[in-house]
Amino acid sequence: MAxxxxxIADFLTRLKxxxxxxxxxxxxxxxxxxxxxxxxxxxxxxxxxFEVVGEGKDKAIKVKNKFTxxxxxxxxxxxRCSKPGRRQYVHSTDIPTVMNGLGISIVSTSHGMMTGAKAxxxxxxxxxxxxxx
Numbered sequence: 001m002a003x004x005x006x007x008i009a010d011f012l013t014r015l016k017x018x019x020x021x022x023x024x025x026x027x028x029x030x031x032x033x034x035x036x037x038x039x040x041x042x043x044x045x046x047x048x049x050f051e052v053v054g055e056g057k058d059k060a061i062k063v064k065n066k067f068t069x070x071x072x073x074x075x076x077x078x079x080r081c082s083k084p085g086r087r088q089y090v091h092s093t094d095i096p097t098v099m100n101g102l103g104i105s106i107v108s109t110s111h112g113m114m115t116g117a118k119a120x121x122x123x124x125x126x127x128x129x130x131x132x133x
Contacts, residue, residue: 005084007031011061012078012130015041019065019073030059036113037106037129038063044104044115046075046132081105081128091125103133 004010011034018026028034030052038050038061048064066074082088090096090107095116098105105116109126119126 006080008033008037008129009080009083011037012080015047015063015065016075016078018063019067019075022067022071022073023065025062025064027053027060027062030054030061033108033113034061040104040106040113040115041132044132046104076133079131081130088128089126090128092120092123095120095125095128096131098131099133103131106130106132 007029011028014026014028035050035052038047041047042050046066048066050061050063053060053062068074095107096105097116106129107114107116107119107126108129109119109124111122111124113129114122116128
């Protein structure tokens with residue numbers, strides 16, 4: 001297995017590709033950040049559910065994708081903003097709105113991982129992880 005330099009981008013790519021391929025489930029290696037991103041996506045209605053399976057080194061996150069009635073994926077696109085080579089930090093007033101409120105931004109703050117709208121409301125900035133629409 002290859003060592004990934006950006007496991008969050010790998011998670012987001014698998015999420016997008018699984019939706020396009022109409023796969024009901026997909027799994028990714030476990031990390032706390034990926035679990036928090038999956039929690040936010042579930043709260044915002046982009047995925048049905050996620051669960052942590054296995055233990056120790058074999059721990060993984062199993063995600064159940066969400067589709068419309070005609071079989072199209074709910075997630076149109078995902079953009080990774082902050083990357084390992086170039087981190088992107090934003091002030092609470094500079095957090096972008098995605099598709100005029102139809103999408104979400106995911107921000108890692110000192111108060112944990114949250115959506116951009118929630119961070120704006122609490123007036124805290126942080127690292128802009130991704131945009132989902």
